[in-house]
Amino acid sequence: MIRETLTRIRFMLSGKPPAELDEELRFHLEEATEEKIAAGMMPSEARRLALVEFGGVERAREQCYEERPGWWMGTVAQDVRYALRGFARNPVFTIAVIATLAVGIGATTAVFSVVDRILFRPLPYVHDDRLVSVGLVAPIIPQEFMLGGSYYEWRDNQKAFDAFTSETGASTCDLTEHNPARLSCATVEQNFLPTLGVAPILGRNFLAEEDRPNGPKVALISYGLWSSHYGLDPGILSRQIDVDGTMLRVVGVLPKDFEMPALEPADIVLPQALDEAAQRRADPGRVMYAFARLKPGLTVAQAEAALQPVFNISLNLAPAPFRKEVHLRVRSIRDRQMHDVKLAAWVLFGAVLAVLLIACANVSSLMIARAAQRERELAVRSALGASRMRLLRQTLTEALLLSLVGAAVGCLLAEILLRVFVGLAPSGITLLNHAQLDARIILFTVMVSLACGVVFGLLPALHSPRSIALVARSNGSARAVLLRRGLVVGQIAASMILLTGAALLTRSFRNIEEQGTGIEMNGVLSVRIPLPRYRYTTPQQRMEFFLQAEQAMRRLPGVLTVGTSDSLPPGGTHGEQIYNNIAIEGRPRASTGTGGMVVWRSVSPEYFSALQIPIVRGGEFTAEQRTSKDHFVILSSLLATRMFGGDDPVGKRVQPVPNGPWYFVVGVAANVKNAGLTEAEEPEYYRLRRDLIEDWNADAVLVVKTSLDPQAAAPWIRTQIAQIDSTVPVQVETLTQQVSKLADRPRFETALLGFFAGCGLLMAVIGLYGVIAFLAAQRTQEIGVRMALGATRIGILRLIAGEGFRLILVGGLLGLGASLVMAKWIQSLLFNVEARDPLSYVVAVLIFALWESLPR
Amino acid sequence: MPESTDLLQGTLDLLILQTLAAGPMHGWGVAQRIQQVSRDVLQIGQGSLYPALHRLEYKGWIASDWGISENNRRAKYYRLTATGKKQLEAELETWERLSAAIAMVLGRSVEVHG
Numbered sequence: 004m005i006r007e008t009l010t011r012i013r014f015m016l017s018g019k020p021p022a023e024l025d026e027e028l029r030f031h032l033e034e035a036t037e038e039k040i041a042a043g044m045m046p047s048e049a050r051r052l053a054l055v056e057f058g059g060v061e062r063a064r065e066q067c068y069e070e071r072p073g074w075w076m077g078t079v080a081q082d083v084r085y086a087l088r089g090f091a092r093n094p095v096f097t098i099a100v101i102a103t104l105a106v107g108i109g110a111t112t113a114v115f116s117v118v119d120r121i122l123f124r125p126l127p128y129v130h131d132d133r134l135v136s137v138g139l140v141a142p143i144i145p146q147e148f149m150l151g152g153s154y155y156e157w158r159d160n161q162k163a164f165d166a167f168t169s170e171t172g173a174s175t176c177d178l179t180e181h182n183p184a185r186l187s188c189a190t191v192e193q194n195f196l197p198t199l200g201v202a203p204i205l206g207r208n209f210l211a212e213e214d215r216p217n218g219p220k221v222a223l224i225s226y227g228l229w230s231s232h233y234g235l236d237p238g239i240l241s242r243q244i245d246v247d248g249t250m251l252r253v254v255g256v257l258p259k260d261f262e263m264p265a266l267e268p269a270d271i272v273l274p275q276a277l278d279e280a281a282q283r284r285a286d287p288g289r290v291m292y293a294f295a296r297l298k299p300g301l302t303v304a305q306a307e308a309a310l311q312p313v314f315n316i317s318l319n320l321a322p323a324p325f326r327k328e329v330h331l332r333v334r335s336i337r338d339r340q341m342h343d344v345k346l347a348a349w350v351l352f353g354a355v356l357a358v359l360l361i362a363c364a365n366v367s368s369l370m371i372a373r374a375a376q377r378e379r380e381l382a383v384r385s386a387l388g389a390s391r392m393r394l395l396r397q398t399l400t401e402a403l404l405l406s407l408v409g410a411a412v413g414c415l416l417a418e419i420l421l422r423v424f425v426g427l428a429p430s431g432i433t434l435l436n437h438a439q440l441d442a443r444i445i446l447f448t449v450m451v452s453l454a455c456g457v458v459f460g461l462l463p464a465l466h467s468p469r470s471i472a473l474v475a476r477s478n479g480s481a482r483a484v485l486l487r488r489g490l491v492v493g494q495i496a497a498s499m500i501l502l503t504g505a506a507l508l509t510r511s512f513r514n515i516e517e518q519g520t521g522i523e524m525n526g527v528l529s530v531r532i533p534l535p536r537y538r539y540t541t542p543q544q545r546m547e548f549f550l551q552a553e554q555a556m557r558r559l560p561g562v563l564t565v566g567t568s569d570s571l572p573p574g575g576t577h578g579e580q581i582y583n584n585i586a587i588e589g590r591p592r593a594s595t596g597t598g599g600m601v602v603w604r605s606v607s608p609e610y611f612s613a614l615q616i617p618i619v620r621g622g623e624f625t626a627e628q629r630t631s632k633d634h635f636v637i638l639s640s641l642l643a644t645r646m647f648g649g650d651d652p653v654g655k656r657v658q659p660v661p662n663g664p665w666y667f668v669v670g671v672a673a674n675v676k677n678a679g680l681t682e683a684e685e686p687e688y689y690r691l692r693r694d695l696i697e698d699w700n701a702d703a704v705l706v707v708k709t710s711l712d713p714q715a716a717a718p719w720i721r722t723q724i725a726q727i728d729s730t731v732p733v734q735v736e737t738l739t740q741q742v743s744k745l746a747d748r749p750r751f752e753t754a755l756l757g758f759f760a761g762c763g764l765l766m767a768v769i770g771l772y773g774v775i776a777f778l779a780a781q782r783t784q785e786i787g788v789r790m791a792l793g794a795t796r797i798g799i800l801r802l803i804a805g806e807g808f809r810l811i812l813v814g815g816l817l818g819l820g821a822s823l824v825m826a827k828w829i830q831s832l833l834f835n836v837e838a839r840d841p842l843s844y845v846v847a848v849l850i851f852a853l854w855e856s857l858p859r
Numbered sequence: 860m861p862e863s864t865d866l867l868q869g870t871l872d873l874l875i876l877q878t879l880a881a882g883p884m885h886g887w888g889v890a891q892r893i894q895q896v897s898r899d900v901l902q903i904g905q906g907s908l909y910p911a912l913h914r915l916e917y918k919g920w921i922a923s924d925w926g927i928s929e930n931n932r933r934a935k936y937y938r939l940t941a942t943g944k945k946q947l948e949a950e951l952e953t954w955e956r957l958s959a960a961i962a963m964v965l966g967r968s969v970e971v972h973g
Contacts, residue, residue, distance in 0.1 A: 027886060027935045028909065030928075034887040035905075037930075058906030066910035070917055 024067055028060060078393070082400040089401065093373070097405070099769055100369050104409025104452050106762050107362025109416025111448045114355040114755070116421055116440050118348045126336060127260040129200025133297040135306065136264065136339040137167075139317065140330045141597075144290065146265070146339060147332040151288025153317035155279060160316075163309035164295040166198040171275045171291050173267035177535050179245045182232060185533070185732070188246065189269035190276075196223075198296055199264065205229075206240050206255030213254075214274035222251040223272040226259040246271060248537045264294050264336045294336065307333040328597055347752055350829055354504065354759040357497045359451060361763045364490040365770040366452060370402065371487055402457045410449040417445070427751055492814040494770045498763035499818025502851055504829065505760035506843040508753040511833040515746050518835075520573050521675035521684075523615035524738040526563075528713050529571055530556070530705040530720055531734040538730075546699035548727065553607070553705065555723040561711035566609035567692065567703040571738070573676035574745040578603040580659065582686065587646060588656040588665065601642060602677050602687040603659065605698065610689070611637075611672060613706040614738075621653035621670030624691045628669075635691040636666035642686035643671045659688070666690065680745045681834045706738075713737045752832065764851070767814075775807045815851060819844070871911050873954060876939065876947040879921060883938035885928060886912055912937060920946050 032053050039049035054060070068074060090097040125131055137157070138147030149157065149169065158167045169192045176188035193214035196202070203223060213221050222244065224233075233239045243250045251273070263269050282288045297306055314331040341348070381394055417440055532552065539545050549567060556565040570577035582598030608624035610616075619640055628635050636657060643652050652668045659666065669691075678685045692698045709716045717735040724733045779786075786799055826838035836843065878884065878892050889912070890905050915921045920943035928934040939947065 023935070024909075026933070030885065030932060030934050031887045031890075031905065031909075033932075034928075056905055058904050060906070063906035063909050066907070067913045070910050070913040 024064060028064065032057060032060075078396070079400065082397050083404065085397065086401040086404050090404075096369060096373055100366055100405050101409045101412060103362050103365040103369070103766055103769060104406060105412035105416050106766065107359050107366075108410055108413025108445075108448045108452055109420055110759065110762055111355050111359045111362075112413065112417035112440060112444050113420035113424060114351055114759075115444045115448070116417070117424060118352045118355070119441060119444060122341075122345070122348050122352065126264075127201070127258070127262060128264075128336075130296060131336070133165075133299070134199065134264070134336050135295055135297060135303060135333050136336055137293045137295050137306075137310065137333050138331075139314075140332045141328055147292075147334075149291045149293045150317075151277065151282030151291060152285050153313075153320060154288070154291050154293060155283050156316055157293070157310070157313045160313050161295070161310060163298060163301055163306035165298050166194060166296045167293065168192045168195045168198040168295070169275070169291040169293045170195055170263065170265075171277070171289060172265075173263065173269055175533070176247050176271065177537050178232070178271075179248065179537055183535075184232070185535070186228070186246075186270040187268040188271045188273055189263055189267055190273045192275055195294075198294060201258060201261055203255030204258050205237060206253070208255060209274045214276055216276050216278045218274070218276055220249055220251045221254045221274065222246065223255045223257055224253055225257050225261065225270050225272075228270045229256045264339070265292055266340050303333050303335065307331060346829070346831060347748075350504070350752075350832065351755060354501055354756055357501055358759050358763050358766075359448065361494045361497050361766045361770075363452060364494045365766050366405075367458075368487045368490045368770055374398070399457065403453070406449070406453040406457070409452065410445075413448070413452075414440070414445055424751075424755070427754060488810060491767075491770050491810050492817065494763075494767040495811055495814025496818035496821060498760065498767040499815050499847070499851060500822045500825065501756070501760035501763045503819070503822035503826070503844055503847040505753070505757040506847040506850075507826065507829065507833060507836060507838065507840060508749070508756050510840060510843050511836045512746070512749045512753040514835040515680050515749050518676070518680070520680075520742065521616065521673060522572060522738070524742060526709050526711075526713060527613065527738040528707045528709065528716060528720065529736050529738055529741060530707060530724075531736075532702070532705075532724060532731055533734075534702055534731060542696045542699040545702065546694065546696060548731075549699075549703045549705075550694060551727050552724060555727060556705060556707050556720065559709075559716065559719050559723060561709045561716060562707055563710055564609050564613040564706075564708040566611075566613035566706040566708075567607040568610050568706060569605045569692070569701045569703060571704060571706070571741070573742060574679040575741075577677070578605070582645075584659065584661055585646070586658040586661070588658070592661070600685060602685050603690060604687070605690045605692040605701070607692055610706060613708045614675075616675055617673045618670045619673050620651065621668070624669060628691055629693050630695075631693065634664045634666040634693075635669050637670045637672050637689045637691075638668060639674050639684075639687040640671050641674050641684060642688055645686055659690075680742070681749070749832075749834065771807060771810065775803060779803050815848070819848070822847075871907070872915060873947075873950050875908075875911055875915060876920065876943060876950065879937055879939045880944070880947060883924075883926070883936040885926075885934040885936050887934075889937070915943070919943075 032050075035053035035056065036046070036049045039052055040046055044052070057063070126134070128134055136147060138149045140147050154169055158169075161167055171190045173187045173189035176186055178184045178186050193209045193211050196208045202208070204226070206223075209221060209223070213219050224239070224244075229235060229239060233242075239253050239256065242253050244253060245251075251271075257272065261269075277289060295306075297303070301309075310331060310333065318326055318329060338345070384394060385391075421440060530552075532549075534545060534548060539548065553565055553567060556562055579600050579602055582601050583592065585601065586592045604610075606624075608626060608629065611618060611623055618637070620643070621637075624635055624637065636659075638646070638652060646652065646657070647655070653670060655668050656665045657668060658664070672689065674684050675687065676684055677687050690698075692703075707716070707720065714737075720735050721733050724731065782803075786794075786802075789799065789802075822844075823839060830838040874893050874897075875889060878889050878896070881892075884892065886909060890908050912921070912923075916923055916937070920940060921937045922940050923935050923937050925933055926936040
């Protein structure tokens with residue numbers, strides 16, 4: 004066997020010189036002739052007979068060549084040359100197929116790369132299918148959480164999980180050694196990493212004694228920090244690092260792909276070092292996030308049922324008014340991470356599948372058309388002796404060639420598109436910045452398009468060419484025509500669906516952009532100065548810094564007003580509390596339920612004039628109140644109406660926090676968009692931030708209204724701040740920029756879906772054009788006869804266009820019906836637009852009609 | 860020639876191997892010999908002999924050398940290789956089993972030709 008293979012390889016490489024075969028055959032014929040002459044024949048007759056007995060000399064020679072191992076490889080090159088010549092003769096077909104494939108593969112691959120991270124990517128944990136997030140759901144925190152008072156009860160008494168662990172979130176921290184940096188530090192329980200199945204790549208996890216109050220100060224650092232700050236030096240394990248003024252010993256380095264299950268940024272992971280005994284007694288205790296590993300074979304629903312007893316214990320501990328609004332939640336980590344982007348991801352995924360289907364339909368119908376055109380050619384080749392295998396191989400070669408070129412261009416396009424997506428995408432879209440082209444994804448899309456091309460390319464070649472094709476003009480099989488019409492109708496329907504989706508999202512996006520926010524953003528700059536905590540340790544220092552900064556801003560030319568706040572509308576983080584905690588003097592506090600959430604901010608008197616928020620009742624805060632011992636508050640009209648009904652709240656006293664100070668209501672401000680751009684406004688109140696230390700526990704953001712070009716004012720602002728302290732970081736942004744960032748998500752979704760709708764429609768038009776051209780070519784004879792019998796050009800055009808019009812009508816109606824059915828799925832992505840918004844559909848149909856009438 | 864095309868490919872290979880087992884031979888000689896031995900019943904299409912010879916050579920069962928024929932002409936002589944010998948034995952065995960089985964199905968005793 005081995006020798007045989009070796010021989011074959013030798014012959015494959017060297018072959019035999021053709022002269023040898025010639026000599027061999029000549030010898031045979033001469034021997035045969037001589038034998039016949041010897042038997043008494045005439046030489047010429049003998050030679051003729053010898054040739055007859057031998058059979059075809061040329062055929063024998065060819066057969067001998069074909070026996071050579073690897074002979075077929077030569078024919079592949081021949082097939083490729085032949086295919087290339089064919090492509091060059093038919094450039095429209097070639098470009099159409101390659102462009103379709105490239106767009107299909109490119110778009111699909113790029114979007115799938117994005118969506119894959121969100122929907123399908125395995126999480127970087129061992130047994131990620133069994134890891135869940137466990138906790139309570141209450142209006143106060145958007146995602147499930149636990150409280151120190153009951154977490155330990157749950158951990159010790161649950162029966163559904165192999166492991167139960169917690170983390171207490173991440174907060175900013177400052178690395179203050181040679182290369183200072185503002186980082187994010189996450190705090191976790193000792194068994195946190197083992198539960199996730201994450202092992203440090205260097206060093207070890209925390210020990211139990213390190214996760215106790217006053218235990219040894221240790222830290223794990225992320226791979227990123229290890230690489231950027233310590234040059235991947237393994238010696239890091241013996242190092243101490245200075246974080247927020249505390250020396251920590253690095254005991255390990257986390258894997259490169261490590262991420263917190265709730266996706267908080269974590270450069271440094273610290274033991275949370277909670278006092279377990281104190282937490283058990285505490286009510287409510289520390290807010291924690293619990294994660295657990297299901298026992299094998301248990302479902303999430305079973306685990307939830309099994310947790311019910313411990314949940315009931317916690318519920319009994321909770322104050323009675325809260326009980327109705329607290330629920331138990333167990334869900335996979337992926338669901339927790341993706342709670343708000345999942346739908347968008349699925350919609351994108353659906354859109355991309357639609358585009359891929361359109362691309363495949365297009366390639367298929369082009370291939371079928373070409374095959375039908377070439378029926379004659381194949382019949383001729385077959386008659387000249389090409390075997391069925393040879394013809395199949397030829398078709399396959401062509402399909403593969405086209406697919407490969409299309410795939411190559413498609414991959415290039417995918418890379419470009421992905422960069423564009425990532426560039427366009429708002430930072431808020433989870434994990435998008437990590438998206439990259441994945442070999443699996445490329446392979447998948449290439450395989451799909453390849454399959455389309457090959458299957459539909461081969462279909463017609465499979466039944467042997469009919470001999471009639473040689474004599475009569477081929478009419479193409481009726482089946483192929485039906486198939487092509489079906490494909491075109493499908494394509495048109497799919498692009499109609501994409502188009503209505505894009506129209507709905509566009510309208511929704513315009514609604515978001517054009518709604519009033521209640522604040523005036525023109526000429527307003529926000530100046531954020533995150534003070535390093537290790538330098539500004541006391542409220543006194545912070546207050547002095549910000550008061551100086553406020554004065555400095557006022558001195559700048561062109562500055563009209565300078566206000567301060569601790570947060571800014573319409574989105575982002577801000578103070579929030581439960582409505583029913585607010586007491587009104589002379590009235591009992593409400594005792595049922597939470598009453599929902601109320602937003603609050605801590606502002607200076609100029610805040611309202613800087614943002615031009617009208618005061619509708621009472622007055623603004625005054626400069627004198629800034630130094631008063633009393634507390635003052637302004638309510639939003641929503642809150643005022645809710646608390647006081649039609650009564651005038653000005654002069655009344657309210658107590659926002661039980662046992663806290665009482666505040667005088669000095670006025671009522673107009674409502675402001677304060678829960679993001681797409682959510683309804685929440686009630687809100689403004690505390691006056693006085694020039695007293697007790698009001699300066701948090702940093703401030705300065706709101707600067709200027710009459711100059713905001714971009715020009717920014718450098719002056721930086722200079723002013725640098726004069727106070729040149730080491731603090733300063734972020735200057737226009738309010739318009741900030742608000743526009745909030746609309747990034749819908750803008751991104753709209754742009755993507757619009758892009759797909761365009762792609763789909765373009766391809767559908769190519770497909771339609773192809774099928775019409777094909778049908779027209781099929782009917783050349785018929786048209787000729789009709790014209791000879793007196794049909795006008797217009798009549799013929801109407802005949803052909805009518806065919807296309809029917810296809811468009813059927814496809815468009817099908818697509819419209821399907822969109823109406825599917826629209827309800829995207830309802831929650833829409834803002835102030837009904838999923839069956841008639842205007843969007845009319846617009847979609849108009850665009851569709853316009854597009855479809857273009858090519859003619 | 861019509862008969863020859865009906866010859867199963869494996870059969871032709873077997874005949875060639877069997878013929879060469881007697882000693883090296885050129886293509887013309889192989890054709891002659893098969894015809895003589897089979898008493899002119901099997902008429903090998905001479906044209907199809909050469910592809911078969913080449914196939915066998917590519918497989919390494921036979922090898923070829925240039926030699927001088929009986930009437931002093933340069934001719935290509937084929938001979939059986941060691942692999943070819945083994946292959947011949949294996950094929951003969953298969954053939955005998957097959958023909959015995961066919962004979963049995965047809966209800967006749969095996970007729971052995973010399």
